[in-house]
Amino acid sequence: MTAQLSVSWLSKAPTVPERFVPSGARICPTTLTTSATLSSQSPTIQIVGVKSPSWQENGCANSNTFHGDQGESTWADLDTDLYYWTKAIRPVQWFPxxxxxxxxxxxxxxxxxxxxxxxxxxxxxxxxxxxxxxxxxxxxxxxxxxxxxxxxxxxxxxxxxxxxxxxxxxxxxxxxxxxxxxxxxxxxxxxxxxxxxxxxxxxxxxxxxxxxxxxxxxxxxxxxxxxxxxxxxxxxxxxxxxxxxxxxxxxxxxxxxxxxSPGILPMRLSDQSAAIKLAICDDIGERSYDVADVAAILVQMLTRLPLVGADALHKRYRIDADVLSGTTFVEKLALSLFNGDVHQAAFRILADFRKGKFGWTALERPPR
Missing domain, CATH: 3.40.50.300 (P-loop containing nucleotide triphosphate hydrolases)
Incomplete structure (x- = not known):
């Protein structure tokens, strides 16, 4: 069953939030028609300037690029992008x-x-x-x-x-x-x-x-x-x-x-990349972060992890991770399964990762 997108939703959907675009990338949205559906052709958004040529011309993720690449550069690039993704969201802080x-x-x-x-x-x-x-x-x-x-x-x-x-x-x-x-x-x-x-x-x-x-x-x-x-x-x-x-x-x-002993955290989490990973892995209180922001970043990480990729997301939700924006993916899932409730959609993505629904994988590899 397809979910019809309203004109009002489409007017807000085309742009990819800059806070979730890797450093050095720029976004070139094309015109969207009001008849788009979740199961039909997705909005066409071209991402240029990204280090790895992992996105096809029509904006769809080429997940095979990451499945075969286990090199250190993949993880290093991901760490760099994660640093920038965290800059524009509410800081994660938790110290009961x-x-x-x-x-x-x-x-x-x-x-x-x-x-x-x-x-x-x-x-x-x-x-x-x-x-x-x-x-x-x-x-x-x-x-x-x-x-x-x-x-x-x-x-x-x-x-x-x-x-x-x-x-x-x-x-x-x-x-x-x-x-x-x-x-x-x-x-x-x-x-x-x-x-x-x-x-x-x-x-x-x-x-x-x-x-x-x-x-x-x-x-x-x-x-x-x-x-x-x-x-x-x-x-x-x-x-x-x-x-x-x-x-x-x-x-x-x-x-x-x-x-x-009780869990011990620093009084202030100065490394926000680490803080986001704590939130994703449920190692920090849920009140300390915005679930939708964290889920959006997780989606972007999963599409780039060598052992996961965009295919795993599509297989789980039947939604293409077709743009470099986790926010768009979360919104699509909300419309598809939760009557537009972004919070529930975000929580589902986090829960599925924690239960291994995308396969078991670490979010870190040893530093060089």
Whole structure:
């Protein structure tokens, strides 16, 4: 069934919002007829000046360009465009009151920890890295956990594994929901802190359990990871940020204690490209961002990701990602499925990405 576009809608639709056009591009809209439908010929918009020749003359996306290109230049160009896309939208900022209190308490507890387990979202490892974490930890032993490994491709996983191996960082890939990687994590934590009790015995002190603190951004899966380690639900966990609000020590067997901590964010998110990725991956409160803006940027990212492309969007919604404007795509989806409700359409796109409806893929690759 086709959805007829009204004259009033068409009068507003032709232009692509400049805030979502990559740097260096210019838009040349042609005349649109009032008889256009969503399933018939789409508005013809020519994008010129884009770095990669990935758009056909009639404005339709040539998604095959990106499916075959796994090179670093694709990701570098995407990062550059994302920087400019975020310039014209409302800044994403989120710092609930409980985070300030939790951060202060965490800094005190860090002094008691033998090893720190930092959990990040495997889809966005760089964006879920706290800028002050290195300063807080100093020379303390650390294990990096990339959680939700089931939500990224094998190519993504291999790229990040090689990147951290070159830096000599011990990394564990895990799935906190299913428990993959948790036993390896427990063994590694005990191994890194084995010298704790050696030193205590040398001083004539009794052995004690190794203390491991689990830290990271909101909703990256810290509590779920602990529950899987313990094989029972000891810490509250839910698929939304801000569930854990207090620090809590729990015992894992006789020789390991784990500290579950609330998600810690910087007071100000100065990197808005990272902030947008946090919003896309649901690692930040929904009130902190405009859902329609974030969904529009996600659409533009998906059309350019090597493992997704415009074909995946068309297959899911039967709508062509035919212009370099995520806003236009969201509006089309709203008319097609939600009686013009842009908010519902935007939320559907974000929810589908989070559920892997476009395939599992990371939104970041290691820096050069």
């Amino acid at each position: 009151g409980h985070i300030a209190k939790a951060e202060k308490e965490l800094k005190e507890q860090l002094k008691l920890m033998d090893v720190v387990i930092e959990v990040r979202d495997a889809r966005i490892p760089m964006s879920t890295s706290h800028p002050q974490m290195d300063l807080w930890l100093g020379n303390k032993k650390r294990i990096l956990v990339l959680n939700r490994e089931d939500m990224i491709s094998t190519a993504d996983r291999n790229a990040w594994a090689a990147y951290y191996a070159r830096q000599g960082i011990k990394v564990v890939f895990s799935n906190g929901q299913l428990g993959m990687g948790t036993m390896k994590l427990g063994r590694l934590a005990k191994t890194l802190a084995v010298d704790v009790n050696v030193k205590r015995r040398a001083k004539g002190l009794l052995a004690r359990p190794v203390r491991a603190g689990i830290v990271g951004y909101p909703n990256v899966g810290k509590s779920s990871l602990i529950n899987r380690l313990l094989k029972r639900k000891m810490c509250p966990a839910a698929p939304r940020p801000g569930v854990t609000r207090e620090l809590r020590w729990v015992r894992f067997g006789k020789d390991l204690e784990l500290l579950d």
